Amino acid sequence: MAELRIDGDRLWRSLMELATIGGTPKGGVCRLALTDLDRQGRDRFVSWCEEAGCTVTVDAVGNIFARRPGRNPDRAAVCMGSHLDTQPTGGRFDGIYGVMAGLEVIRSFNDLGIETDAPLDLVVWTNEEGARFSPPMLGSGAAMGVFTLDHVLDIRDTDGLRLGDELERIGYKGSVPVTGHAMAAYFEAHIEQGPVLEAEGYDLGVVTGAQGQRWYEATVTGRESHAGPTPMRMRRDALAGAALMIEAVEAIALEIGGDACSTVGRILAQPDSRNVIPGRVWFTIDLRNPDAEQLTRMDAMLRIRLAAIADKRGLTLELADFWAFPTTPFAPDLVARVRDSAERRGIRHRDIVSGAGHDAVYVARKVPTAMIFIPCEGGLSHNEAENIQPSHAAAGCAVLADAVLATAR
Structure with missing residues (x-):
C-alpha cells in the first residue's frame, strides 16, 4: 500500500484553480455559502467529479455526493469530504483542501486502475463556516439529525435572505433525502488552522478527536445617560461592565490552562454615540476544551463570574x-490507519486534538470518523494570508488515499 502514488502537482493545480473563484486582491478567497460564487465553485467541483467518472447527487440541504x-x-x-464555502476574508485551503484531496484520491485510483469493494463518496457539506448563515456546519448537522431540515432551510442571513430560498436560487436544492445516506466511514483532510505542527516540526497530524465547544450570547443592560452631566458614581454603564466581563472570559481559560480556550469575537454597543453612556451591550462568547469535565467547569465559572460583575455594577x-x-x-481503528500510513511513508507526525469545529465532528456522532491535519x-x-506547502498537501493526500483504500477493501 505504501507504493500508492498520488499526483501532488495535479492536486496543487486544482487548489489554485478553485482559488480563482472568489479570489481576493490579498490572495485569499471570499466565497460565502449559497452566493453566486459558491454556485460557481460547486459547478466546477461537479464538473471535475463527472470527468473522473463519478455520479453526482445533491440532497435537500445542498450537500453534494460524488460517487465512484x-x-x-x-x-x-467509504466517504471523504469537507466544504467549499469560506469566511469573508478566508484563505485558499480551509475546507477546500479536504475536498480537493478527496478528488485527487479518486483521480489517482482511476489512473492506477484501483478498484475498491465499497463505493467511494466525496462529499461537499453546505455552509460549514457559518459566516453567512449561523450556526456553522448546517449541512452536516442536518444530515446527522442534529438540526431538522425545516429549521435549517428557514435560517436567514443578516440581510433577511432565507437559506432555503438561496439554495433554490443557485440551483443546489436537491431531491435526495437529507438523512439516511449510508456511510461506512468518513475521512476528512484539513489544514490544522493552528501553529502546533509547524512550530514542532511535524508534517502531519493524526487527529484523535475534537474539542468540545460552547457558544453564548451575552446581553448587558444598564442605563443610557449623558456623558457629561452624569457623575461616575451614578452611572450604570453597560459597556464598562461588559469590558470587565470580557476580561473575565479570557481569565477563565488562562486559569484552567492546558488546551482551554475562551474568546469574545463580536461586540455591539448601543446607542453607539460618543457622548452617550452605553445602555446596552451584546457580545458573543466561545468556550472550548478537549476535556468534557473541564468544559463544564468553565461553563460554571462563566455564569458565576459574569453574574457577579453585573450585580456589583447594577x-x-x-x-x-x-x-x-x-x-x-x-x-x-480509522485513526490507527492514518497513523500507520504516516509511519510507513516516513512522514513525521504526531497525534493532535482539533481545536476547531469541522463537519467531521457532527458526522462522528453516527459514522466512524477520522481526520488528517497538515x-x-x-x-x-x-485569513487571506493562509498558506500551506505543496509537499504537505501531497503528503496528507497520500495518507488519505492509504486510509481510504484500507477501509474500502
Whole structure:
C-alpha cells in the first residue's frame, strides 16, 4: 500500500484553480455559502467529479455526493469530504483542501486502475463556516439529525435572505433525502488552522478527536445617560461592565490552562454615540476544551463570574446558550490507519486534538470518523494570508488515499 502514488502537482493545480473563484486582491478567497460564487465553485467541483467518472447527487440541504462505484454496490460508501464555502476574508485551503484531496484520491485510483469493494463518496457539506448563515456546519448537522431540515432551510442571513430560498436560487436544492445516506466511514483532510505542527516540526497530524465547544450570547443592560452631566458614581454603564466581563472570559481559560480556550469575537454597543453612556451591550462568547469535565467547569465559572460583575455594577445580564457540541473522540481503528500510513511513508507526525469545529465532528456522532491535519504557515487560518506547502498537501493526500483504500477493501 505504501507504493500508492498520488499526483501532488495535479492536486496543487486544482487548489489554485478553485482559488480563482472568489479570489481576493490579498490572495485569499471570499466565497460565502449559497452566493453566486459558491454556485460557481460547486459547478466546477461537479464538473471535475463527472470527468473522473463519478455520479453526482445533491440532497435537500445542498450537500453534494460524488460517487465512484465499488465492486459491491450494496456496501455503504467509504466517504471523504469537507466544504467549499469560506469566511469573508478566508484563505485558499480551509475546507477546500479536504475536498480537493478527496478528488485527487479518486483521480489517482482511476489512473492506477484501483478498484475498491465499497463505493467511494466525496462529499461537499453546505455552509460549514457559518459566516453567512449561523450556526456553522448546517449541512452536516442536518444530515446527522442534529438540526431538522425545516429549521435549517428557514435560517436567514443578516440581510433577511432565507437559506432555503438561496439554495433554490443557485440551483443546489436537491431531491435526495437529507438523512439516511449510508456511510461506512468518513475521512476528512484539513489544514490544522493552528501553529502546533509547524512550530514542532511535524508534517502531519493524526487527529484523535475534537474539542468540545460552547457558544453564548451575552446581553448587558444598564442605563443610557449623558456623558457629561452624569457623575461616575451614578452611572450604570453597560459597556464598562461588559469590558470587565470580557476580561473575565479570557481569565477563565488562562486559569484552567492546558488546551482551554475562551474568546469574545463580536461586540455591539448601543446607542453607539460618543457622548452617550452605553445602555446596552451584546457580545458573543466561545468556550472550548478537549476535556468534557473541564468544559463544564468553565461553563460554571462563566455564569458565576459574569453574574457577579453585573450585580456589583447594577446591571442586568442575560446569558443565552447559542450552540454547543461535546468533546468528540474519533474512531480508533480509522485513526490507527492514518497513523500507520504516516509511519510507513516516513512522514513525521504526531497525534493532535482539533481545536476547531469541522463537519467531521457532527458526522462522528453516527459514522466512524477520522481526520488528517497538515501544517499551515504561522498557524494562520480564516485569513487571506493562509498558506500551506505543496509537499504537505501531497503528503496528507497520500495518507488519505492509504486510509481510504484500507477501509474500502
